[in-house]
Amino acid sequence: MHAYLIDPENRTVEITDVGDAGNNIDKNFGDLARDYIKPERGGLDAARINDHRDYVWVADFAFTGPQCIAYRIDGCIHPLAGRSVIIGCGEFGETQSPEVSVDWLRENIQWLGLKNCRVDQFESVGPHGEFRVELKVVLEPVANH
Secondary structure, three states: OEEEEEEOOOOEEEEEEOOOOOOOHHHHHHHHHHHHHOOOOOOEEEEEOOOOOEEEEEEOOOOOOOEEEEEEEOOOOOOEEOOEEEEEEOOOOOEEOOOOOHHHHHHOEEEEEEEEEEEEEEEEEOOOOOEEEEEEEEEEEOOOO
């Protein structure tokens, strides 16, 4: 089984072996993700990148900057920041290799580079009186970069 490692600072996408499917695969993947991403605080978060149940795992607080190295993956609605890992998920939630190929990923990633970053928070009340919080990632050019 394999996963993809994304390093936006060096603009690389690499394949890595996660081990054989089985009882330890989720632990193996969790260890790989934490060791590669190295979140400074908090944990990891995931975003689905396609209809094949492939997910990109990133640091929870990657956009709390003031600056980040950002990128986009076609199919993922939000920009992403920092090192990340892509893994697949089976029909019943089991960890598996991604469905997309490494070649597809390399062709469908846009490197955005160093950005000033922040997360704006909007609070509102929904139609049934429920409290809502929406977050919007804002990326701006870095002066003289």
